Amino acid sequence: MATIKDVAREASVSVATVSRVFNDAAVVREDTAKRIRDVAASLRYAPHNGARSLITSKTSTIGVLLPDLYGEFFSEVIRGIDLTARGSGYHLIISSSHNDKVEIEAAMRAMRGRVDGLLLMSPDIDANSLLNVPASLPVVLLCAPAKGHEVDSVIIQNFRGAREMVGHLISLGHRRIAIIKGALGNYDAAERLRGYHAALREADFMPDGSLECDGGFTEAGGYAATMELLAVKPCPTAIFAANDSMAIGALSALRDLGVRVPENMAVAGFDDIPLARYMDPPLSSVRVPISDLGARAVGMLLHGITHKNEHTRRRERVSTELVVRRSSGAPCDERPPPARRVRKQR
């Protein structure tokens, strides 16, 4: 493959001049510049970015470490990240399926010299892990607690969102509200559970462990958890799933069992993935501006990269919004029902 030297030789100039043409073309006389461009084109020359970034110590690339790539949530996050990064002239290196600390640290090392900064979404990373990693590489944590404020982060208002949704169910008259919990050790999962508890406490409900089931954030987990919950006596009248995937699993289970939603069981999710409004019945959920999440994280990271020296640690949180659809049993505007007032369920 042609290098800058080949072009220089062929155009009878020095490499410096060729380099200048491809960077600050201004200083090169127009006729030489044109000659060089022609030669470059005929040789199909393109600058070698690896070499370039070695000397400039700038890769124009940011690394994205994710636990997984499956499902609408990640797809949306990445989209937000990509849009913002590209807007600022940055490329994206994406690396997924990092489950334990060891893998993540390995992946972070692997990013050394490839990226200018790192976006890290991982349930079980903590500040300590970051110490085992090439120093002075800006990092932003996604959906993870930035303990001790040592590192930037952007998180979802999980607590508030969950409390609000459970509050909504309570306001509809539900007294036995079950929760399908997210993956163990996951920050979002823990916070949503906390929000659930808070809402119950505020309504002076007795906590009831039998109404809390693990769902692992997966659709299958939601299905299984629902099967368990329906065996509990007295039966819950509402199920709050800590994400939409599990809520979808719950809807499947209820359908298989012949339980009508929302008449005999209210269901609500979290995230408001695009799929939610297409469910039957449409799923009430807590909207998270998912692609914003990614966009904000990139913004923060880019600031960290360009103002490396005096960039103060920051923590942003994206706010959530209650989205009421039919599955929770409240009247709603999705498909306007005939005049029907708020009706207590049982």
Place this chain on the structure above:
Amino acid sequence: MATIKDVAREASVSVATVSRVFNDAAVVREDTAKRIRDVAASLRYAPHNGARSLITSKTSTIGVLLPDLYGEFFSEVIRGIDLTARGSGYHLIISSSHNDKVEIEAAMRAMRGRVDGLLLMSPDIDANSLLNVPASLPVVLLCAPAKGHEVDSVIIQNFRGAREMVGHLISLGHRRIAIIKGALGNYDAAERLRGYHAALREADFMPDGSLECDGGFTEAGGYAATMELLAVKPCPTAIFAANDSMAIGALSALRDLGVRVPENMAVAGFDDIPLARYMDPPLSSVRVPISDLGARAVGMLLHGITHKNEHTRRRERVSTELVVRRSSGAPCDERPPPARRVRKQR
């Protein structure tokens, strides 16, 4: 940030020895190796991959150029790509939103020196564009015609799938079958249209231009197209959308118009994205093994990378499968239970 020289100095050895420890550790005496590893850890040293790949001319990275990142189709493709690439120790650099030829060529140049090969998914790339690009970079085309066999490609059996689906609708007794066409100039779109025509021809139906509407592969486009189609007299009794997104738009439109599916209008899509089975009614579609598509492409690309010299051009096609659900009006199994996915959702 610490470099190999720092480590060498601190451990009182030469850079060569340090390098050897991080590569073929075998030749270094165990006690020196340990000393070096300790020093490296204390300095938080990690090898600079940019420099490394400059000299080895190997980046262990493949570039992925996509038109967009939105929607389940891309999400699945990327997942397949990521899984396979990671399995072979490759990283992914992803770049989306490339619409016209110029942008794509720019993006391809930008990949020079960053990647060992390129996965290119673009409706309007052709063999000629590839000539304007750094030579000898292996490329695999996704869902695009590899005219003249100059370049590897993997494509979907669009023609067969579409013909089969339209044949299915015909077998159900439909005689006026409309099509919502995909994006203009898009290869998949053209092939699916061709399959539609073939099926009609085989049934000796007269082609009717008024039954062909553009939908641009988007949900909104499908909605609009459906509105138009319902104004056609005599009205079609079935709509074949060239992808699921448009079919979903069609379902929305029909619901808004009060047309019952499948009783008064059969609807079918293409791709069988995860959402399809959740629609109301569940959407008949043509299943495409989307993540396989990505996986196969990576496999082909890796072969091209490792056997650069004598790698014969190849073209693979992934096969499709008819998936009959309620929306087409045929008797069919009830909704399948959720897939038992073990995969983590977040």
Place this chain on the structure above:
DNA sequence: GGCCAGAATGTAATCGTTTACATCGAGATG
């Protein structure tokens, strides 16, 4: 024509690695 300023271009060091080749010791061999 000689001089000079400023524009255009060239020279060479540098970025952080890898690796062919050179060197150095130490133990084995005759």
Place this chain on the structure above:
DNA sequence: CATCTCGATGTAAACGATTACATTCTGGCC
């Protein structure tokens, strides 16, 4: 004891660019 071998380590040249600094042109002015 000289020599040979071989294992461990060091030296230095690449890789392909950028860029400070040096050098060479160019044309304007006296």
